[in-house]
C-alpha cells in the first residue's frame with residue numbers, strides 16, 4: 001500500500017482543450033503553487049493554474065506535514081557549506097515564513113488542523129551530542145531552545161533539545177485554498193505542461209490538452225521539467241518511508257533524530273506517523289524490501305496496529321537550501337530543492353516568487369537565488385551526490401526479473417506479470433537518458449536518477465520527464 005493518511009483530495013477534474021490566454025500561469029498545484037495563489041489573490045491580473053494530475057496529489061500529499069523551524073542538523077550543514085551569516089539568514093527565513101503561514105491561515109480561515117507542537121531533536125549516540133549542542137547554539141541566536149534528556153512518549157533518548165513548531169494537514173490546506181480560489185482563478189487538472197516557447201513578449205505553453213499564452217510563469221512542479229538550470233548537477237533525491245499507526249496515546253509533539261539514519265515521529269488526530277530508513281533515490285531501489293525494513297525497525301519499539309504505509313521523494317541541494325528565483329532574461333520563476341522541509345520552504349518560495357512578480361523587495365530573494373555562487377564545499381557535495389548516483393545507477397541497471405532486448409539500436413525492457421502478460425517499454429528516460437527500474441511496489445517504471453515515473457506500459461505519470469516510453473508499435 002502506498003497511500004498517505006491525509007484524506008481525499010477534493011477534485012472536480014476540470015480540463016479544457018481550448019486555447020487560453022492568461023497573465024500569470026502557475027504550473028503545479030502542490031504547497032508551492034497553491035500558496036502562490038493566495039499571494040496573488042486580489043491582483044488585477046488573470047491567473048491560471050494547471051496540474052498534470054489532481055491538484056494536491058504530488059509530494060505534498062505524502063509529507064508528514066511538520067512546519068518546523070528546527071530542521072534536523074540543517075543549520076550546521078548550511079554553515080559548513082557556506083558561512084555563519086548565511087546559516088542565520090536561513091534560520092530567520094524559516095521563522096519569518098512560519099509566522100507568514102500562520103497569518104495566511106488566519107486571514108483566509110483555512111481549516112487545516114494547524115496546531116502548536118513541542119519539537120525535539122534527539123540522539124542516542126554519544127558521538128552526536130556535540131552536533132546537537134552545535135545546533136542549539138545556532139538556533140538559540142533567534143529562538144528559544146532548551147536541553148532535554150527525555151521525550152514525552154518515552155522513546156529512547158540520550159540527549160536532545162526542544163523548540164516550538166507547528167503541524168497541520170497539508171491536504172486540508174490545499175483543498176481549502178482550492179475552494180477559496182475556484183471562482184477567481186482558472187484551475188485545470190490532468191493538464192501537463194510539456195514545452196515552453198518564448199515569443200516576442202509572451203510565452204506559449206504546450207500542454208497535453210491545449211496551448212496557453214502567458215506573460216509570466218511560475219514553475220512549481222517539485223522537480224523543474226526545464227533543463228536550463230543544471231538542477232541535476234546541483235541536487236540529489238532522497239526517498240523516505242512512512243508508517244501511520246494507531247497508538248494508545250498521542251502527544252502534541254514531534255521528534256527527529258539522525259544517528260545512523262533518520263527517525264521521525266509526529267502525531268495527527270489519533271495516529272502516530274513514524275518515518276525511517278531514508279536513502280538516496282537510486283540506492284537500494286527495492287521499495288517493497290525497504291518498506292519491510294521500516295516496518296521491522298518500527299516494531300522494535302512499537303506494537304501498534306499499522307494503518308497506512310507510504311513513501312515518496314524529495315530533492316536535496318548541494319548547500320542544503322532551496323533554489324528559488326527568476327531565470328535570467330526570462331519572465332519565468334522556479335522553485336525546487338526544499339531539502340525535505342517543504343512545509344516552510346514551499347510557502348517561502350511562493351512569497352519570494354510572487355514578490356518578484358509584483359516588483360516588491362523580498363529580503364530573502366538573494367539567499368535562494370538560482371545563480372548563487374558555488375564554492376569548493378558545494379562542488380565537493382555535487383561530486384559526492386553524482387558519484388553516489390552513478391555508482392548506484394550502474395549497480396541497479398539490470399534487474400533479474402526483467403527481460404532486456406535490443407532492436408535497431410533501441411533497448412527495450414519487459415516486465416512479465418503474474419498472468420504472464422508482457423509489459424514492454426523503451427528503456428531510456430526521455431528526461432536525461434537514464435535507464436529505468438521496474439518498481440515492484442507500485443508496478444511502475446521509475447527513473448532512479450531524477451524520479452520520473454511511468455505506468456507499467458510506459459505512460460508518463462510524474463516528471464521531470466514529460467514524455468512517455470511506450471514502444472512505437474503499441475503507441476495509441
Ligand SMILES: Cc1cc2nc3c(=O)[nH]c(=O)nc-3n(C[C@H](O)[C@H](O)[C@H](O)COP(=O)(O)OP(=O)(O)OC[C@H]3O[C@@H](n4cnc5c(N)ncnc54)[C@H](O)[C@@H]3O)c2cc1C
Nearest residue numbers: 028030031032052058059060063064065066193341342343
Ligand atoms: C516522505 C516525506 C515526508 C516529508 N515530510 C515533511 C515535513 O514533515 N515537513 C516539511 O517541511 N517537509 C516535508 N517533506 C518535504 C515536502 O513534502 C516537499 O518538499 C513539498 O511537499 C514539495 O512541495 P511542492 O509544491 O514543491 O511539490 P508537489 O507537492 O509535488 O507539487 C508539484 C505539483 O506539480 C505537478 N506537476 C509536476 N510536473 C508538472 C507539469 N509538467 N505540468 C503540470 N503539473 C505538473 C504535480 O502533479 C504536483 O501536484 C517531506 C517529503 C517527503 C517525501
